[in-house]
Amino acid sequence: xxxxxxxxxxxxxxxxxxxxxxxxxxxxxxxxxxxxxxxxxxxxxxxxxxxxxxxxxxxxxxxxxxxxxxxxxxxxxxxxxxxxxxxxxxxxxxxxxxxxxxxxxxxxxxxxxxxxxxxxxxxxxxxxxx
Numbered sequence: 001x002x003x004x005x006x007x008x009x010x011x012x013x014x015x016x017x018x019x020x021x022x023x024x025x026x027x028x029x030x031x032x033x034x035x036x037x038x039x040x041x042x043x044x045x046x047x048x049x050x051x052x053x054x055x056x057x058x059x060x061x062x063x064x065x066x067x068x069x070x071x072x073x074x075x076x077x078x079x080x081x082x083x084x085x086x087x088x089x090x091x092x093x094x095x096x097x098x099x100x101x102x103x104x105x106x107x108x109x110x111x112x113x114x115x116x117x118x119x120x121x122x123x124x125x126x127x128x129x130x
Contacts (some may be wrong), residue, residue, distance in 0.1 A: 053110045055086045055095050060116040063097060063108060083116040 055061055062082035066074065069070060084097035087105060098105045 013017075030099060034101055053113070055089070055113055055115075057086050059086045060084070061086055061095075061097065061113040062116050063106075064112040064114070079115070084113075086113075 060083045062080040063084050064079060065081050066079050067077065068074075069077070082099070084099050084106075086095050087098050088096040090096060090107060094107050095109055095110055096105045096107050097113070
């Protein structure tokens, strides 16, 4: 992987150090290239099954926020909080959500949101600040 070892031994200490340094740099360069190719391949396989999500302002969602509690089993714990109201989409991958008019807005990734498919109480008079 790192090339063949020269049969001729180097008598000079400085030349020997330079030779080892050059081999090390070459090895690290090859490893970085291989890791980059591997990461690109893994991303390509991940993206095949990915479905784009988009949430519009005014839409109600639940926010995925698993709490890690020491000594508690997560199986029966709530994983989602909400419902939250989407108030803005700063980018295609983030959304600003707010629980009610008095709570501060949170900027979260869209992968942590899911549609609130339950019938929500009438909150038509709620004024949310952005």
